[in-house]
Amino acid sequence: MSAVTAPAEVARTRSPLRVLAWVRRHLLDAYALLALGYLFLPIAIVIAFSFNNPLGRFNYTWQGFTFHNWAHPLDYPGLSGALRVSIEIALLSSLIATVLGTLIALALVRYRFRGSSTTNLLIFVPMTTPEIVMGTSLLTLFLNWRIPQGFGTILIAHVAFNISYVVVTVRARLVGFDRHLEEAAMDLGANEVVTFFRVTLPLIAPGILAASLLAFALSIDDFVITYFNAGTTTTFPLFVWGSARVAVPPQINVVGTAIFLVAVGGMLVNVVWQNRRARLSA
Amino acid sequence: MTAVGQVSDAVARDEVGDIDIQLIELSKRFDDVVAVDALSLEIERGSFFALLGPSGCGKTTTLRMIGGFEEPTSGRIELAGTDVSGLPPYKRDVNTVFQSYALFPHLTIFENVAFGLRRRKVRGDELRRRVVESLELVGLGGLERRKPRQLSGGQQQRIALARALVNRPRVLLLDEPLGALDLKLRKEMQLELKRIQHEVGITFVHVTHDQEEAMTMADRIVIMNHGQIEQLGTPSLLYEQPRTAFVASFLGVSNLLAGTVTGADRVRLADGTEVRVQRDALGGRTGSVQIGVRPEKLRLDGSESNTLEGTVAESAYIGVSTQYIVNTAAGAVTAYVQNDRPGAQAIPDGSRLTLSWNPDCTFVVDAQEAS
Ligand SMILES: Nc1ncnc2c1ncn2[C@@H]1O[C@H](COP(=O)(O)OP(=O)(O)O)[C@@H](O)[C@H]1O
Ligand SMILES: [Mg+2]
Secondary structure: OOOOHHHHHHHHHHHHHHHHHHHHHHHHHHHHHHHHHHHHHHHHHHHHHOOEOOOOOEOOOOOOEOOHHHHOOOOOOOHHHHHHHHHHHHHHHHHHHHHHHHHHHHHHHHOOOOOHHHHHHHOOHHHHOOHHHHHHHHHHHHHHOOOOOOHHHHHHHHHHHHHHHHHHHHHHHHHOOOHHHHHHHHHOOOOHHHHHHHHHHHHHHHHHHHHHHHHHHHHHOOOHHHHHHOOOOOOHHHHHHHHOOOOEOHHHHHHHHHHHHHHHHHHHHHHHHHHHHHHHOO | OOHHHHHHHHHHHHOOOOEEEEEEEEEEEEOOEEEEEEEEEEEEOOOEEEEEOOOOOOHHHHHHHHHOOOOOOEEEEEEOOEEOOOOOHHHOOEEEEOOOOOOOOOOOHHHHHHHHHHHOOOOHHHHHHHHHHHHHHOOOOOOOOOOHHHOOHHHHHHHHHHHHHOOOOOEEEEEOOOOOOOHHHHHHHHHHHHHHHHHHOOEEEEEEOOHHHHHHHOOEEEEEEOOEEEEEEOHHHHHHOOOOHHHHHHOOOOEEEEEEEEEOOEEEEOOOOEEEOOHHHHOOOOOEEEEEEOHHHOEOEOOOOEEEEEEEEEEEEOOOEEEEEEEEOOEEEEEEEEOOOOOOOOOOOOOEEEEEEOHHHOEEEEOOOOO
16 A cells, blocks of 8 residues: 555545544434423423413414413413412422421431331332322222312322322432431530431431422322312312313413423522532531 | 538549549440440549550440440449439530531531530620630631631541530540541641640540550550450550550560560570569469560660570661661560661671660560460
């Protein structure tokens, strides 16, 4: 092989290689964009259609842009009541589940008691049980115990499925917790209660906040379990389902979008807060 | 109570020689491990006391039982004469400097140091004054508003000390407080800790596995092994008159030579040489024993009364001294010779010489277990 032909040959063999490398380098980007699009397209449509001005009762085809729906977000019979029930249940159930779940997580991480390893496993059962099974079995339970269905049974059901998520989230935070910090607090004169509120709780607070946000989000959009245990009470998801047969008002999109924005906002606040704490402490 | 009574109480409390901590037959068992084994110990008020021993010998467990973090399996702990065995840590007049420092990451340095005072309802100007005073004691005034992670390891160590001392406890417990520092900082902090202890006059119980650290700092040292006390005493007593082979080799370098007791102050070595030892050191032992001599007590010019013939196998010049390994019929012996005269020449390898040492520098320990 002569010295003159060599560079030309190298160039020829290299250029397809270079294209391949370029494709390979950008394949992941392209894939990520597609995946994101796939995830966000439905949300984008929900948001877009909250600005639609539909002709009939069904908000299914794009007719024209309007702010009317956002100006009158609850202007549809029954919607505001259902939304209110949903928010009440989400607030109450996430609060109760957060308190109970945090205590369970503390017990599981801190103490070896009879059945603690079984509990550690059982905690995952509600997360893996199909919702339809959980919904129907709760229904069976309430019927057998003659508990009247309504707000109370929805609340009980939501607390039941939320607890597992709280336990798992808070437990993750507790596992990396330095027990010497609590010993140091006691060494300095703090009893068990003071130690918990001054040292333990502030340090696991980010985990607890994340858990309660998750519980709130899971509760406010639950349909299946709620459907079986609601009686005559109507939550927002049940309302959407019920009205869909006769009408789909754009107000549903408005409320859906609002819930989405609140959830994203809460998530961002939590992330920013945690980053700030991470920078300042630990 | 009358004023006179109060004064005499105060005097009694501060009298030197009072016992601050008393451990009585203290034991701790973890499942099948006996971490601390029937330990009895008295620690005098105002002393700098070191718990010294190899890793795993039960030092931390002992300290944690005094602090109240570990329940004894049996035995008692008395602080200033009162039994505290069942009391939680927050009811004991004791503070701890943890090896990991355990500073509260979510609180400022000020609040870390103020934590104990706030629990005792100290507020306002007095709180501020005592926190600042305590930070100045450890040389870290002005860092009040920082968070722990913004400080270096050495600074965190001092904050942990300030946080404990600000409460003016009866006893301060320190679990390998210098273990995480680099060598230079560790040497500095050893002297610093000793200065602080002198300044505040509080009893310090210092856990370490570093014999040099214990020797440098402590008034009294207890050497532990397998959860039991090997020997207790001042650094010089432990060094000059170790009672067990373990103490002799754990604390510095020792030459141990096997022999047989032949009289009230005489031991015949393996090669037949007879040497004299202190009567006390022999402690009524008979039969097989080991005698010990520290390397710096040996003379190479045969000027002392105990003698042993040998050949220089190896020598190393170390600056302040020259170290020789001398092979004798009774075993290999290490000797340090001070380089205190100008132009002294090292003795060449292979030279015959007579090692000699003073009988008063000779200690006796039990014979090695046949293995
Ligand atoms: N919480 C525990 N559970 C089981 N064994 C332990 C525990 N703490 C200490 N030990 C055991 O007790 C012995 C003494 O430990 P420790 O007091 O930490 O020794 P040191 O501080 O002298 O290194 C060791 O054998 C250790 O493994
Ligand atoms: Mg230890």
